[in-house]
Amino acid sequence: MAEWFLYLPQSRMGVDDLVQRARAAEASGFDGVAFLDHVETPMAPDMPIWEAMTVATWVAAHTERLRIGHLVLCDAFRRPALLAKQAVTLAEASGGRFELGLGAGSMPDELAKFEFGTASAVQRVEALGTTLAKIKRYWGQTEGPEPVQVPTPSHPIPVLLAGTGPRMLKLVAEHADWWNLPATKVNELARYLPAIGAARPSVQQMVAFVRAGDDRDAVIDKGRRRFGHLGPGFVGGGADELLAYFAGLEQAGAQRFYVWFADFAAVESIEEFGATVVARAC
Template sequence: MAEWFLFLPQLRFGIEAIVARASAAESAGFDGIAFIDHLEPPAAADQPIWEAMTLATWVAAHTERLRIGHLVLCDAFRHPAVLAKQAVTLSAVSGGRFELGLGSGSWPAEFTRFGLPDADDAKARAARLARDVAIIRDCWGCDGETPMTQKPLPPQRIPLLFGGTGKTTLALARQYGDWWNIPSHQLDRLPALAPAAGAARVSLQQMVGFVPEGEDAAAIAETSKRRFGYLGTGLVCGDAAAMVEHFAALADRGVARFYVWFADFAPPAVLHEFAETVITPMSTR
């Protein structure tokens, strides 16, 4: 059975609006929620954006069941020993609901603006990610106690997710990952790339222009494409029947988790209708 996360980039929203959407997703039946991790929003540097780990902690405090994660945390933003401690703490306070999603960084412009290393060297950023994952695992005592091991140890296993299609990312997913997230614009490469990710389960971010019952499908599609048409095949528009057909086809291709990103910015009523008319029918397949 597929898992369903609300993907909610934390810009354009106040904190109360984010919590309201997280609460709606939880009551509607979504399995989790995921945020982004940027110091400035990609291609929208004038927009304010909330810090990812602090926000995840706040949302965890205002929900009871929803799993909390990111697509994905940028490895370069935090020292790995600090991130290891943050992850253990968030896992503990949330009752084991935190998942650690990691990537090497996808927006070099913010590396340059804020003086982060290796802005123009993707291979160096990938190598840093591999080193930092090893440090995090040492801090957690994953392979026995080392001089880096921190206390307390994780109170429960913290799932790991890796996002991207580079060789290093796929190797980390294969060796340590519970999940591997493939970018939607590379979905056609899934059969070729999935073996390199090993046993890690496949997840996918999907932008939807969801048409609630009785709404104008053409108007919703037009607005969705105006806002997010740059995503190409990463945007799909339609009513509940079309969504069920679309996601069922993806599940048949091996996608086990969907991060659903709503082009209308996920009003709570839309989340409930999507869950009732798409997620529930999908659960009976």
């Protein structure tokens, strides 16, 4: 049975709005919530955005059941020793609900602008591999030159990696519990499954959800204007249509869905989607 996460970029809204949406997701049957990790909002640098680990901690403190994660933390933003300590602390504080989602960084201009370096894509993936190996040693899971940090995790901390390049997929097979396929490639899931080893596959999906009583064409057209650039990663429709669509993704191998709402996760959409799609899919 597939899991359902709300993908909730922490831009365009206040921190209280994020908590409200996370609580709505928890009450509506979602399994978790995931945030993004950028210093400025992608494609909208003038739009305010909140720091990823702080937001995750705050939302964890205001929920009881939801698992908390990211799509994904940028490796270059944090030193491995600090990230290992942050992950253990949040996992402990949340009762084991934190998952460590990591990526190599998707916006080199942002990295350069805020002095996180000018490494190439290949160099960033290599650095991510080093980070993953060090974190395991800091957690006392493998042997190496790094000292074991105290305390070590008292709860398992699942590792999620995102990306589709061959070097990244090699890291997925070696280190990851979960692997996420970005929305733009959701129709290529079967192509990548042989390369991810024992990692469990998830997909990110933008949804223009037509609630009961909505004008179907208007909702889908508005969503497409905003997010049509995602290509196959954008889908619109009512509950029955989306239920069938996600069932198809599950049959293709997806074990988790990161649902990204085109209306910026209106509480009413979260609640109705939970009642008419998530509940019926379980």
